[in-house]
Amino acid sequence: MSGYPYETGITELDIVEKRERIELRLHAAYLNLTDQMTEFRGQWDASPAAAYATSAREGWNAGGAGWLDGQVELFNVELWADLGRKMRVAAGSQRATASEQTSGTPGQGENDTPDDWAWWQRSIPETASGREDAGDVLQSAGPTVIAGEDQARELYQHRDAILNLQNLISDGKPQPLRKFLDAVLMNIDSALAESILSDPNFDLVLAIVADDGNVLSYLAYVGLMMEAIPPNFYAYVAGKGGAYLMLEVSMLTVCALLSGGAEAADRIRTLIGRLTEAEEEIDAANDTIQRGAAAIDAFIRMLEDLSDSVDEIHTFGARLAQANSEGLTVRRSMHTTLAEKRTSVKQDEKCRACGSVTHTTPRHRPGNVEYD
Numbered sequence: 001m002s003g004y005p006y007e008t009g010i011t012e013l014d015i016v017e018k019r020e021r022i023e024l025r026l027h028a029a030y031l032n033l034t035d036q037m038t039e040f041r042g043q044w045d046a047s048p049a050a051a052y053a054t055s056a057r058e059g060w061n062a063g064g065a066g067w068l069d070g071q072v073e074l075f076n077v078e079l080w081a082d083l084g085r086k087m088r089v090a091a092g093s094q095r096a097t098a099s100e101q102t103s104g105t106p107g108q109g110e111n112d113t114p115d116d117w118a119w120w121q122r123s124i125p126e127t128a129s130g131r132e133d134a135g136d137v138l139q140s141a142g143p144t145v146i147a148g149e150d151q152a153r154e155l156y157q158h159r160d161a162i163l164n165l166q167n168l169i170s171d172g173k174p175q176p177l178r179k180f181l182d183a184v185l186m187n188i189d190s191a192l193a194e195s196i197l198s199d200p201n202f203d204l205v206l207a208i209v210a211d212d213g214n215v216l217s218y219l220a221y222v223g224l225m226m227e228a229i230p231p232n233f234y235a236y237v238a239g240k241g242g243a244y245l246m247l248e249v250s251m252l253t254v255c256a257l258l259s260g261g262a263e264a265a266d267r268i269r270t271l272i273g274r275l276t277e278a279e280e281e282i283d284a285a286n287d288t289i290q291r292g293a294a295a296i297d298a299f300i301r302m303l304e305d306l307s308d309s310v311d312e313i314h315t316f317g318a319r320l321a322q323a324n325s326e327g328l329t330v331r332r333s334m335h336t337t338l339a340e341k342r343t344s345v346k347q348d349e350k351c352r353a354c355g356s357v358t359h360t361t362p363r364h365r366p367g368n369v370e371y372d
Contacts, residue, residue, distance in 0.1 A: 022217060023221075028365060032301065033298045169254065170337070226249070236296075
């Protein structure tokens with residue numbers, strides 16, 4: 001970011017067009033992800049525990065899945081139910097009813113639909129099982145960039161703060177963000193936290209995330225994408241370590257906004273590389289899960305497009321900050337909360353490429369032509 005050659009003459013039209021390009025990329029990736037998760041979602045809706053076990057058996061652990069035979073409590077009900085509740089509350093009042101926020105149980109308000117935040121929590125039985133130790137879980141986990149048992153335990157211990165980080169950024173106040181980096185991320189991943197805090201562009205990054213509509217769009221799509229992925233997909237990729245992978249992805253994709261350097265992006269690229277490498281070894285002849293590879297491709301694309309979008313936000317944000325210092329005055333839109341932005345994205349059915357309401361946004365990446 002520091003070496004970017006600032007350009008003069010930036011206009012409000014440039015700002016609008018940049019936002020539309022970022023949203024087009026993310027919306028296409030989001031729709032593609034929801035399409036490719038359909039099989040996992042259907043199996044989850046039918047029976048969460050069976051879907052989780054099936055995904056773990058037929059997924060990336062299938063080659064050495066002897067450990068599965070003795071796992072009576074492979075699907076940790078308590079863990080996933082807890083994460084579902086935390087995700088719903090962190091997503092904002094429009095997606096978590098008042099009764100749920102006070103009682104900790106799923107609400108049944110008029111706005112509660114199968115597409116609400118953490119929709120997959122609804123299918124989880126009321127009974128709860130014990131929580132496995134992180135070390136035991138990671139011995140059977142698939143590709144992650146988690147450094148070890150201690151980091152996995154810290155991820156789970158700080159799950160509330162991780163899932164709420166999107167709201168901290170959308171609020172735009174620097175002090176809570178610094179506290180998260182000092183008190184939470186430093187315990188989970190000290191190298192990443194130190195790289196963010198010591199970056200000479202950190203104050204500029206904070207200014208960008210506090211005053212850039214692209215950031216709100218990005219956070220909305222991160223939330224919607226995480227919502228679209230049911231737990232049994234993570235089981236397909238990481239077995240019993242699925243919950244840790246979900247927390248890791250949530251943390252990295254949001255922390256990337258705060259990282260003006262390469263540390264967070266490098267971790268995302270490492271995760272993409274491990275996913276791609278492992279994908280080449282999948283046994284495609286599964287009887288129950290037919291489109292696992294397509295779902296993984298969509299998951300990898302999600303990570304790639306989110307990472308590319310962060311690069312654009314940082315680069316354009318630096319240009320915008322420079323233009324503002326030179327006297328550019330931009331009309332600000334009315335304040336929109338993160339929950340409102342998520343709702344707006346889901347309710348707006350127009351094509352993000354051309355504005356038509358007669359068809360949805362093409363799933364392929366912008367600028368790419370797909371032939372039948």
